Amino acid sequence: MSSTNRTVVVTGIGATTPLGGDAASTWEGLIAGRSGVSPLEQEWAADQAVRIAAQIAVEPTEVIPRPQARRLDRSAQFALIAAQQAWADAGFTEKAGAEGSDVDPDRLGTVIASGIGGVTTLLDQYDVLKEKGVRRVSPHTVPMLMPNSPSANVGLLVGARAGVHTPVSACASGAEAIGYAIGMIRSGRADIVVAGGTEAAIHPLPIAAFGNMMAMSKNNDDPQGASRPYDVARDGFVLGEGAGVIVLESAEHAARRGARVYAEAVGQGISADSHDIVQPEPEGRGIAHALQNLLDNNDLDPAEIVHVNAHATSTPAGDVAELKALRKVFGDDTDHFAVSATKSMTGHLLGGAGGVESVATVLALYHRVAPPTINVENLDPEAEANADIVRGEARKLPVEGRIAALNDSFGFGGHNVVLAFRTV
Secondary structure: OOOOOOOEEEEEEEEEEOOEOOHHHHHHHHHHOOOOOEEOOOHHHHHOOOOEEEOOOOOHHHOOOHHHHOOOOHHHHHHHHHHHHHHHHOOOOOOOOOOOOOOOHHHEEEEEEOOOOOHHHHHHHHHHHHHHOHHHOOOOHHHHHOOOHHHHHHHHHHOOOOEEEOOOOHHHHHHHHHHHHHHHHHOOOOOEEEEEEEEOOOOHHHHHHHHHOOOEOOOOOOHHHOOOOOEOOOOOEOEEOEEEEEEEEEHHHHHHOOOOOOEEEEEEEEEEOOOOOOOOOOOOHHHHHHHHHHHHHOOOOHHHEEEEEOOOOOOOOHHHHHHHHHHHHHHHHHHHOEEEOOHHHHOEOHHHHHHHHHHHHHHHHHHOEEOOEOOOOOEOHHHHHHOEEOEOOOEEOOOOOOOEEEEEEEEOOOEEEEEEEEOO
């Protein structure tokens, strides 16, 4: 079966984040403008320059049986929880190919990304090696630490045989995974793909490394106010953890089984800055190229776009570059975009960001309301000049007609990915 014009829709969503253990509680937290950032209470945090993070709201061991959890890195635990939710939300009760399932496993894929992978397993097991010796290293270490572990374990969960993939593009990884999944369905490789992103990097080494490169906020005295995109006093991102997963399906397949549809997944635009390994191109040229790529290669009318879930990590350079790119491509139309920076509440989930923020973008369209950007006390004049930032409280989106929204994700290495979703 092959087609390049298949419509792709979202039929299931799942998440586990600093705001809640599922998509519903996460969405509730976003709309309420609640911060998920808190002090790090671990003993190792006392010596760190950065002592805050957006930690998961519900520990995986409260959901996954402990024997299973011990064989999974934390990033894979998050992915499995979010995928279980999304699979059930899409109306599936069994894995593909199982008795009672009408899903063809050869037409089912998974694409779950992570920017760093099993870093906590790698570092913890190295400590075991040094402190306790060779024989105490877990035999599950390699399957736990490999970056494709989350996608592979989700593939095992749902019975996927059309392909199990893991894009690794730093903080753009989750969005690139969803874009890749859309392509799998459009090309005819699959009818259903479970896609998203996950990350679990709240560990002494990543915290120290990001802190020493001056990328993270050191506002330890005000954790909930530390992530402040577009504020003149923003001083870096706050590290978060968790996962966001969606079920993508061809519109024909979804219609045949009478599935509830949240939104259409229009497509992706992708580019690279080729500017610097960590710094964004300051004028947003690479981002603008990704936006133009989206428009050139997908059926999307710019007039339909009313909302943008921005990448906006709360860094001095990145926040404004993104808005400049939007203005460069869309001109005065950006005055009508309700721009939300949900990392002000969830922190930055790195490779998991595109997954969680795609869930938020889909729900914004489904409920026709844009989440707020919190902690903006003094709006940067450059941000104000280039976009309409949703501040303080959630904002209603147009209640009639077809509307679309963008989800932007960018990453170290100059990766730029823009996803577009639309109401049905």
